Amino acid sequence: MPDLRSKTTTFGRRMAAARALWRATGMQDGDFGKPIVAIVNSFTEFVPGHVHLKDLGQLVAREVEKAGGVAKEMNTIAVDDGIAMGHDGMLYSLPSREVIADSVEYMANAHCADALVCISNCDKITPGMLMATMRLNIPTIFVSGGPMEAGKTILSDGELKTDLVTAIVGAADDNRSDDDVAKLERSSCPTCGSCSGMFTANSMNCLAEALGMALPGNGSLLATHSKREALFKEAGHKIVELCERWYKHDDASALPRGIATFDAFENAMALDVAMGGSTNTVLHLLAIAHEAEVDFTMADMDRISREIPHLCKVAPSHPDYYMEDVHRAGGIARILGALDREGKIHRHCSTVHSKDIGEFIDKWDILRDTAGNEAHDLYIAAPGGVRTTQAFSQSRMYTELDTDTVDGCVRDFEHAYSEQGGLCVLFGNLAEQGCIVKTAGVIESMYEYEGTAKVFESQDDAMHGILRGEVQPHSVVVIRYEGPKGGPGMQEMLYPTAYLKSKGLDKTCALFTDGRFSGGSAGLSIGHASPEAAEKGLIALVEDGDKIEISISKRSINLMVSDEELERRRAAHPQADKAVWKAEGRPRAVSKALKAYAAHVANASLGAIRVVDED
Numbered sequence: 343m344p345d346l347r348s349k350t351t352t353f354g355r356r357m358a359a360a361r362a363l364w365r366a367t368g369m370q371d372g373d374f375g376k377p378i379v380a381i382v383n384s385f386t387e388f389v390p391g392h393v394h395l396k397d398l399g400q401l402v403a404r405e406v407e408k409a410g411g412v413a414k415e416m417n418t419i420a421v422d423d424g425i426a427m428g429h430d431g432m433l434y435s436l437p438s439r440e441v442i443a444d445s446v447e448y449m450a451n452a453h454c455a456d457a458l459v460c461i462s463n464c465d466k467i468t469p470g471m472l473m474a475t476m477r478l479n480i481p482t483i484f485v486s487g488g489p490m491e492a493g494k495t496i497l498s499d500g501e502l503k504t505d506l507v508t509a510i511v512g513a514a515d516d517n518r519s520d521d522d523v524a525k526l527e528r529s530s531c532p533t534c535g536s537c538s539g540m541f542t543a544n545s546m547n548c549l550a551e552a553l554g555m556a557l558p559g560n561g562s563l564l565a566t567h568s569k570r571e572a573l574f575k576e577a578g579h580k581i582v583e584l585c586e587r588w589y590k591h592d593d594a595s596a597l598p599r600g601i602a603t604f605d606a607f608e609n610a611m612a613l614d615v616a617m618g619g620s621t622n623t624v625l626h627l628l629a630i631a632h633e634a635e636v637d638f639t640m641a642d643m644d645r646i647s648r649e650i651p652h653l654c655k656v657a658p659s660h661p662d663y664y665m666e667d668v669h670r671a672g673g674i675a676r677i678l679g680a681l682d683r684e685g686k687i688h689r690h691c692s693t694v695h696s697k698d699i700g701e702f703i704d705k706w707d708i709l710r711d712t713a714g715n716e717a718h719d720l721y722i723a724a725p726g727g728v729r730t731t732q733a734f735s736q737s738r739m740y741t742e743l744d745t746d747t748v749d750g751c752v753r754d755f756e757h758a759y760s761e762q763g764g765l766c767v768l769f770g771n772l773a774e775q776g777c778i779v780k781t782a783g784v785i786e787s788m789y790e791y792e793g794t795a796k797v798f799e800s801q802d803d804a805m806h807g808i809l810r811g812e813v814q815p816h817s818v819v820v821i822r823y824e825g826p827k828g829g830p831g832m833q834e835m836l837y838p839t840a841y842l843k844s845k846g847l848d849k850t851c852a853l854f855t856d857g858r859f860s861g862g863s864a865g866l867s868i869g870h871a872s873p874e875a876a877e878k879g880l881i882a883l884v885e886d887g888d889k890i891e892i893s894i895s896k897r898s899i900n901l902m903v904s905d906e907e908l909e910r911r912r913a914a915h916p917q918a919d920k921a922v923w924k925a926e927g928r929p930r931a932v933s934k935a936l937k938a939y940a941a942h943v944a945n946a947s948l949g950a951i952r953v954v955d956e957d
């Protein structure tokens with residue numbers, strides 16, 4: 343039987359001082375010998391996805407205590423990608439994932455915690471915590487803050503649903519009045535929670551559910567809804583059960599690595615492409631698999647994306663469907679249910695809450711006879727429509743669920759948006775190790791595309807260039823030296839993609855970068871080019887006017903320049919003799935913290951993990 347890790351600091355005469363300190367934190371005689379559960383809270387007032395989490399750590403803590411554990415709350419940082427977007431603040435976003443993973447490891451190992459409840463939400467927090475979880479491999483359950491409600495407003499040209507991307511696009515659209523822009527600003531982010539579309543945060547919280555690490559409803563139940571409180575309370579009980587399974591019964595299927603197996607990653611990826619998740623999920627799944635020591639690669643993602651159809655379109659790929667609509671259609675269990683009906687799910691995978699994923703689907707897929715009232719009662723939870731920063735502050739219900747498999751938010755295989763999934767991997771001379779595009783957000787007429795390169799050496803230059811009218815229709819906007827090493831930090835290009843839309847260029851132009859995208863980006867936006875420009879990838883050799891061919895059906899992207907000419911350019915490059923290439927003359931202050939990150943980070947095809955010697 344594995345010993346409680348905490349025994350190292352709580353047992354034996356020589357631990358008198360450590361026990362003295364534990365006592366000073368509130369522990370008493372009867373507490374020593376109980377599992378010590380770290381409540382990993384990511385509360386911060388900087389981020390709407392986290393502003394409502396302040397008291398929720400203590401809510402979970404009380405439930406842990408009732409269930410027989412000792413709870414100790416700690417905090418992680420959280421970056422708001424939307425606020426950090428479009429300026430150098432975004433350099434810190436992806437690196438914050440490693441800071442979060444490390445901080446969880448540091449706290450859990452320094453104090454010998456036995457288990458974790460991870461209260462996550464926005465883009466890097468869920469993956470950072472999942473990475474730590476796989477590294478530590480101690481009982482863990484995830485409960486995220488929940489999605490924001492979609493905004494609604496009436497503009498001069500009619501009523502529409504809004505989110506932060508609508509606000510970005512509207513603010514740069516010269517045809518929009520100031521009055522309209524003010525309305526967008528005030529309506530786009532109405533409540534606490536992770537931004538309302540199938541953006542990165544929600545994608546990751548849905549994937550946590552499919553991986554088996556979070557409770558049913560975790561990815562889709564709104565932050566504001568009173569029903570979400572039950573997830574937090576249940577997490578407090580379940581973590582003590584997971585401790586019993588591992589520490590008392592030696593049941594390794596209760597551990598993160600017993601849950602997040604290769605098959606579980608396949609399940610998660612199947613969900614990802616079926617729901618058209620954010621391209622960032624590719625980076626994060628690779629990094630989480632790496633920490634779990636599971637050999638799940640871009641090649642597996644490519645294979646799965648060809649086998650699984652696209653069943654669910656949500657903002658930014660659909661103007662009317664938001665996370666609240668995914669929830670009303672039965673959430674993640676419903677999408678997994680549709681995949682399972684066609685034999686595309688590994689039902690045997692373990693979870694933190696059910697015997698296996700198969701049992702989870704049978705009980706929670708609202709289209710199954712085996713699903714009970716519990717499933718109906720969960721998925722009927724509706725948005726409240728009232729501005730708030732308070733968790734669980736409203737209890738509105740839909741009058742009925744969305745069970746439409748033809749035109750509803752979640753479709754069946756027969757009525758899929760496309761036969762292949764909503765994310766795909768492209769290879770070619772511009773991306774020998776691959777790059778990523780969210781086909782969910784690409785119009786079909788652009789699946790076979792040829793354009794002329796317009797090169798920018800930074801995101802900032804690209805944004806200004808697009809706004810100044812330097813980009814013509816049928817251009818491929820190339821933004822380089824924005825990779826994990828080259829940026830450093832692999833910025834999200836939400837402003838450039840949104841500005842192409844503001845300028846009416848999104849249906850004739852493509853964007854190609856070694857940086858990455860927000861989950862809010864749509865259009866023919868191809869990111870994660872590997873190798874990146876800093877690693878002397880071919881993207882560094884592109885010149886204005888070059889032809890670039892992109893084929894979604896062939897999964898290819900190629901620079902149509904002869905090998906001889908490319909060799910000439912490589913030899914003539916001003917930094918030809920250097921090991922790492924840098925953007926020429928780019929004014930960017932890079933802090934020591936970011937330089938330390940850049941020194942170790944691998945390219946996007948490996949999930950932008952840090953490579954240390956033993957790797």
Ligand SMILES: CC(C)(O)[C@@H](O)C(=O)O
Pocket residue numbers: 423424425465506537541542543620622834859860861862
């Ligand atoms: C700000 C957003 C939309 O959350 C973005 O960061 C994303 O990646 O989805």
Ligand SMILES: [Mg+2]
Pocket residue numbers: 423465542622834859860861
């Ligand atoms: Mg993001």
